[in-house]
Structures are given as C-alpha cells and as structure tokens.
Amino acid sequence: MATADSGTGRDWAVAGGPTVLALALGVFPLAVLFVESIGPGLGTENYARAVSPLYRGALSYSIGVGVAVTVVCLAIAYPVTFWLAHRCPARYRLAGLVALTLPLWLNYVVLNYAWVWILARGGIVNRLLVGTGLLAEPLDLLYTQVSTGIGFVYIYLPYVILTMYVSMERLDYRLLEAARDLGATNWRVFRDIVVPQTLPGAAAATLVVYARIAGAYATPEILGSPGNVMIARLVVDAFQGYANYGFAAALSFVFLCLVLAGFVVGAAFPRVRRELRGW
Amino acid sequence: MSALTVDGLSKSFGDETAVSDVSLTLEGGEFFSLIGPSGCGKTTTLRMLGGLSSPDSGTVRLDGRDVTALPARQRATNMVFQDLVLFPHMTVAENIGYGLARSGVTGPERAQQVTEVLSLVGLKGFESRDPNSLSGGQQQRVALARALVNDPAVLLLDEPLASLDRALREEMQSEFRRIQRNSGTTFLYVTHDQESAMSMSDRIGVMRDGEVVDRGAPRRLYNQPRTRFVAEFLGDATVLTGTVRERGAGTVVVETGAGDVTAEQLDRDPTVGEQATVAVRPETVRLDGGSITGEVIDTAYKGFYAEATVACGGAELVVRRERQATLPDGGEPGTGPLFSVGETVTLSVERAVVVANGDG
Numbered sequence A: 001m002a003t004a005d006s007g008t009g010r011d012w013a014v015a016g017g018p019t020v021l022a023l024a025l026g027v028f029p030l031a032v033l034f035v036e037s038i039g040p041g042l043g044t045e046n047y048a049r050a051v052s053p054l055y056r057g058a059l060s061y062s063i064g065v066g067v068a069v070t071v072v073c074l075a076i077a078y079p080v081t082f083w084l085a086h087r088c089p090a091r092y093r094l095a096g097l098v099a100l101t102l103p104l105w106l107n108y109v110v111l112n113y114a115w116v117w118i119l120a121r122g123g124i125v126n127r128l129l130v131g132t133g134l135l136a137e138p139l140d141l142l143y144t145q146v147s148t149g150i151g152f153v154y155i156y157l158p159y160v161i162l163t164m165y166v167s168m169e170r171l172d173y174r175l176l177e178a179a180r181d182l183g184a185t186n187w188r189v190f191r192d193i194v195v196p197q198t199l200p201g202a203a204a205a206t207l208v209v210y211a212r213i214a215g216a217y218a219t220p221e222i223l224g225s226p227g228n229v230m231i232a233r234l235v236v237d238a239f240q241g242y243a244n245y246g247f248a249a250a251l252s253f254v255f256l257c258l259v260l261a262g263f264v265v266g267a268a269f270p271r272v273r274r275e276l277r278g279w
Numbered sequence B: 001m002s003a004l005t006v007d008g009l010s011k012s013f014g015d016e017t018a019v020s021d022v023s024l025t026l027e028g029g030e031f032f033s034l035i036g037p038s039g040c041g042k043t044t045t046l047r048m049l050g051g052l053s054s055p056d057s058g059t060v061r062l063d064g065r066d067v068t069a070l071p072a073r074q075r076a077t078n079m080v081f082q083d084l085v086l087f088p089h090m091t092v093a094e095n096i097g098y099g100l101a102r103s104g105v106t107g108p109e110r111a112q113q114v115t116e117v118l119s120l121v122g123l124k125g126f127e128s129r130d131p132n133s134l135s136g137g138q139q140q141r142v143a144l145a146r147a148l149v150n151d152p153a154v155l156l157l158d159e160p161l162a163s164l165d166r167a168l169r170e171e172m173q174s175e176f177r178r179i180q181r182n183s184g185t186t187f188l189y190v191t192h193d194q195e196s197a198m199s200m201s202d203r204i205g206v207m208r209d210g211e212v213v214d215r216g217a218p219r220r221l222y223n224q225p226r227t228r229f230v231a232e233f234l235g236d237a238t239v240l241t242g243t244v245r246e247r248g249a250g251t252v253v254v255e256t257g258a259g260d261v262t263a264e265q266l267d268r269d270p271t272v273g274e275q276a277t278v279a280v281r282p283e284t285v286r287l288d289g290g291s292i293t294g295e296v297i298d299t300a301y302k303g304f305y306a307e308a309t310v311a312c313g314g315a316e317l318v319v320r321r322e323r324q325a326t327l328p329d330g331g332e333p334g335t336g337p338l339f340s341v342g343e344t345v346t347l348s349v350e351r352a353v354v355v356a357n358g359d360g
C-alpha cells in the first residue's frame, strides 16, 4: 500500500532525528566515560582499585542506603496514596496530592538545609524535647544516619507518592470488596489484592528513586556523618581532589553495574517480571 | 427457620433515601428475585445484606442469627457482583478457591471443591485458565462458582447478567436456575429485567423508590397485581380509570372512557360512584366485535403476534393478534398487515383487575 509506505517514511523522518539526539545524549557521555575509565593504555588498574576493600565498603553502603530508603518511602506511600485515592473526599484529593508533593518544586539543597535547622542541637526538635522536660540534654540528631535517612525520605517520598498514586487510583475498589466478601481480613486484602494490583507503581517508584538515593551527593554531604561515606563523594573526590578522571569513571561504572544488578535481582521474581511486562 | 430475615432496613445518602423500611423473608433453598427500575435501591439493599455497607436502621438475620453488626467477611453470604470483579491477577482456580482459603480449607481439599464447583457450572478443566481470556458467559460462570463454592446461607446476585447479549442471557438464566436447584443454595437475585425474574423465581419482591411495594409468586403478581405500578412494571398492562357503576360477586363494573369493564376487585372494596383504576393485560383483550369500539392508532410487529394500540373514547387499550401457521385463504403467514393504522376495531375485555392507583 502506497499510503502506508509513505506514512512509514514520514514516521521514520519524524522519529529519526529526535531518536538520534536522544541516543547521542544518553550514550555518548557514557561512551566517553568508559573510554576514560580504561585509558590511557587499555588497562584495568582503575577497575581493580574501584573494587578494592576501601571502595567496596562505600559501594555496598550506598546500595544499602538506596534499598533501605526506598523501602521506607514505599512503606509510607502505600497507606498514604491508598487513603488519598480511595478514602479522601474527591474535592480534597488534588489539594492533598499537591501538599504531599510540594517539596518536588523546591531546590533540594535548600530542603536539606531545612533539616539542619530542624535537627541541630539548638534546632526545633531539641528545643521542644528539652523545653517540655522530656530530655535533660539535647540529642545529637544532626550528622548521623538518622538525619541522612530523614533527609532522603523527605526528598524522595514525593516522587514515590506521585508514582504510586497513579497505580492506586487505577486500583479497582470493588476488588477489595469482593475479597472482603470472600472472607479476607484487611491484611489479606492488602497482601492479595492491593499489592499485586499496584506492583507496577511500586516498581516504577523504585526505578525512579533507588539509584538516585544510592548515588546521592548533597544529602549525605549536608546531613550525614563524615564516617559514612557514600559513593558519590568518592567519585567527586577523584574528579576534583586529585583529578584522576580514569578512576572516577571506573568507580562510576562499577556503581552503575551494581545498580543494574539490583534491578536484575528484582526482575528475577516472576511476579515482578510479569508486572514489568505489563507496562 | 428462614434463611434470611430482613426487618425494617433503611439507608439514606445525605438527604436522599435510597432504601426505606425494607422487610423480607427468604426460605432456605428459595430463588427470590428483587426487581424494580434502575435507582430504586436494589444494589444498596444487597450491599447491606452482604455487610459491604451498614444500614441506618433495621436488622438482618441469617438462619435466625442477628448479623447486622458483622462485617462482610464474617457473614455467611456471598455476592456475585454486577460487573463480576474477578481477581485479574489470579487463575480461575485461585479465584474460586479464594474464599475457601480464607475459611481455612487447605490444599488438596480446596482443589477438590474447586474441581467440583467447576463441573457444576459447566467449566470442567478450566482451573489454570486466566479469567481475562474467558468469554463473557464463562466469566459469569466463574463469578458464580467463586461465590457458590463457599456454600453461603444466601447467595446475593446483583444483576449479574445485565451486560450479556440476549441469547447468552437467556442461556445463563436457565443455567442459574439449574445450578440453584442442584446446589440447593438460597438465591437472592436482583434485576430490573422483569421477564427474567418471572421465568427464574419462586417468589418476587417488587421495589420502587426504596420500598418493597409487593411480593409473591410470579403468577400472583402478574395476574393479581395490587398496584398500578406492579401491573405496569410486570408485563405490559394497560391502565384505565373510571367510576364504579355496579357491584357483583367479587367483581365491579367500572365505567371507563372506553366503555364498561368488569374487573376482579381482589382485596379492594370500591363502592358505587367511587373512582377506580383497573389494569388490563393485552392478552385478555378480545377482538370479537364486543361493546368497545376504537380506532387503531399504532401498530407493532412482534414476530409471532402483532400488537395494536387502540384509542377508544379517551382511553387506550393494547390488543394482540396471533399469527397463524396458515392463513384461512391459504396465503403465506407473515405477509400482509394484521392491523393497519386508522382501522376501526371492536373489542371486549375478558379480564381486568382493580388496582391501587398512585404511588402505592
């Protein structure tokens, strides 16, 4: 068919340019980075150093933080988005969603510093605790794993909520009633209906935030303890501190492989795979 | 003891009353239909019986036990939903076994019961199928099996056949009736389709604006409707109004716009000179040169019979004429009009009943 042919030709022309641009933007810097990491003489010494025990600790700690914060965000987002999509009166829904995702529109460095003011020894939390007599001495909340965790959850929760909300809204409430009618307790309804039906949303949310948390720079810098070094800090040090671009690139690639490995492990669960295929 | 006793059930949404003082009694093994036009409160009633929504007042008893305060999962009722709502991420067997699993029936025993109910609903060997890949009628059967397998005291069905085409709906109706007989389960079937309710049910309750206005066996409701609403909703009764002229033994003669009509008075007792409303079924109007003369104003072809609307002195009557296998002149059946607009016909009303007019 002539029309189909010319249509296909036009489709190629329309999609071709942007596709090439997207590939160039996505792949080209990675290719440069990779060449740098094995240079100058096709060596592997940069990689050998990147997986040495010193860096291995920071890599696994970063991945661990990524997983833990993602899990906490999901644990909070599930009930919140369920309530918003199925319990909250329709006229307050949009306002609720906007309020919960407000931090998305603020600069994230500022968001981190907000928690410095809140958690410092002379900050709001400590003044409240000491002022009400609950504590005699202010707590050291800032520059700990607790403050880092709070900062991470605060910054990434809105993304998780937004992504999960789309899934929750699509969840057919009548399925929950059918399960209850067949004798399911609230916990069984959650396990047997809500989770399987919203798994695409949870998977999407994980894709969006997990790697960004594991590779985050600002939050651990501003809120974290110097003893818990995350991988982004080491990459920055290699680039700026001692201008070892090859090593910085190798470290980035090792990190990328670990992140991808995390997704592969996730996709190994048949149910997750089935949900991902459904997209 | 009755399987289900409902007493004074009411529910409002805001200032709109959805269900008002509904009382019902269902005997064990009975097929009871609740019928009424869209929006009359059928679904709301059913949801309160199943525990998915709580009444403002009234009580629900199952096998004599007050369950009004119990949530759905603790009630011995199961629901077949209007849109089925099968669990899309589970196989047919997982869907059907879900209720059994929740009540603690384990592996092999559960598989056994699922297999049995699948063969009862005519889906032998469908255990591992994906419900999304089944036809409408098959999904219907799965939805029925999923509820039926739990052996509920009362099975609640909310217009489960409304979305099917006519042929499939009729097939499923007789299937439902067969399955109900074989399983001995008490069915409470909700529909706005009076025809299917009449063909399936042991008894029918007619709802209007949140109230049950009449109940009884299909024949009783059809032949002796107590109200104008029931007469018109069940079948195509024509309603005439007039003045009572004479009283006989259990009958009255009502002078209507169309002429004098003799009507059974049932449980009403109108006195001479009073206004009365009578309901007339088309099949009891005879085209026999009787005392009523009228002019055909509309005709409809209905297959094996033809129908005419006849204007007779300010009133309208509907009359039917059956097509015969062979016509007296030896012509083809189904050729030529049986009625034509403008034609004058003479009629008599063979049977009519006095009904309550107005909202009752």
Ligand SMILES: Nc1ncnc2c1ncn2[C@@H]1O[C@H](COP(=O)(O)OP(=O)(O)O)[C@@H](O)[C@H]1O
Pocket: B013, B017, B018, B036, B037, B038, B039, B040, B041, B042, B043, B044, B045
């Ligand atoms: N959740 C609800 N909120 C507000 N009004 C409702 C709700 N459910 C039903 N209604 C109203 O109650 C009346 C009865 O509805 P329903 O029981 O669904 O009727 P039916 O099933 O007979 O069509 C309708 O007027 C409907 O608008």
Ligand SMILES: [Mg+2]
Pocket: B042, B043, B044, B159
């Ligand atoms: Mg309904």
